[in-house]
Amino acid sequence: MPQARLYPAVQRICLDVADAAAVVPWRSGFLLLLPAAPDNLARDLDVAADLLDRVHTAAGQVGPGARVHLAISSPVRTVRELGHGLHEADQALEPARRLGIADRPLAFEHLGVYRILLDGGGSQHRRDFVEDALGPLDRYDAERGTQLVPTLRAYVQADYNANETARRLHVHANTLAYRLRTIRRLLGGDPARGDLRLTVELALKLSDLPRLSG
Numbered sequence: 457m458p459q460a461r462l463y464p465a466v467q468r469i470c471l472d473v474a475d476a477a478a479v480v481p482w483r484s485g486f487l488l489l490l491p492a493a494p495d496n497l498a499r500d501l502d503v504a505a506d507l508l509d510r511v512h513t514a515a516g517q518v519g520p521g522a523r524v525h526l527a528i529s530s531p532v533r534t535v536r537e538l539g540h541g542l543h544e545a546d547q548a549l550e551p552a553r554r555l556g557i558a559d560r561p562l563a564f565e566h567l568g569v570y571r572i573l574l575d576g577g578g579s580q581h582r583r584d585f586v587e588d589a590l591g592p593l594d595r596y597d598a599e600r601g602t603q604l605v606p607t608l609r610a611y612v613q614a615d616y617n618a619n620e621t622a623r624r625l626h627v628h629a630n631t632l633a634y635r636l637r638t639i640r641r642l643l644g645g646d647p648a649r650g651d652l653r654l655t656v657e658l659a660l661k662l663s664d665l666p667r668l669s670g
Contacts, residue, residue, distance in 0.1 A: 458518070459486070465514035473507045485525075487542070492531040497565060504528055504561035512558075525552040526561040568655045582662050589659035592642040607635045608647060609660055616648040 459481050466486050470477035478489040490507075493499040508526040515522040527548035529541035544564040551570045552562040568589075587594075593604040607625065614620040622632040640646055647656040 459484070461518045462486075462511075462515060465518070466511060469507060469510045469514065473503060473510065487545075489532075494531070497563060500528065500531075501561060501563060504563075508561050523556075523558050525549060525558055527552055528561055528563040530564055568651055569658055586659045586663045589655050590663065593639065596638070596642060602635075602638075604635060604639055604642070607632070608639055608656065611636065611639075611647070612657055612660060 463481060467479045470479055470488055470490065474490045476491055480487045504526055512524050515524050527545045529544035532538055532541035548562045548564040548567055551567065590605060593608065596602060597604050610624050611621045614624060618632060622629050643652060645652045647653060
């Protein structure tokens, strides 16, 4: 699909949807710089979904059957962070293309385990994945002298059985319950359920790799 023919439509759509935007032809598509809602990814995804739907329509008029993907980086706050934001958007775009995700925008912050499963998985990607998954717990432990990461590890190893976890850690059931509530709050969900379970288990295994090879 010729970029030049779609470019004016993308510019117009971005301005209509986001009020302010910078649109630059990039590779076979476009790089969009749009205002972000501070700490409100859900709102950004709603805006991106509206934008994607309109661009789909415009692309269909320019080239019938065209497939459009939209990937979103984390918010970029300074010019120095633009390169990092572009890298994140590229990482989110790759699984969108491989998995054929064209009906919704894909945010880097939602990639989770797909960054490891669909990427070659270099050491830096592994470190980034572990940091994103377990970083909130690591920082909490470092600041407060708590044991949330070891507690989560024991919880996983006990197959998410709270009684068995408390026994292995030699702590009271109420102590464990408090730790698990804190873990859920920091992780934004229940580590025993859904995609978060897979993310946590893989992050814990990846965090073991330096120790296993050292």
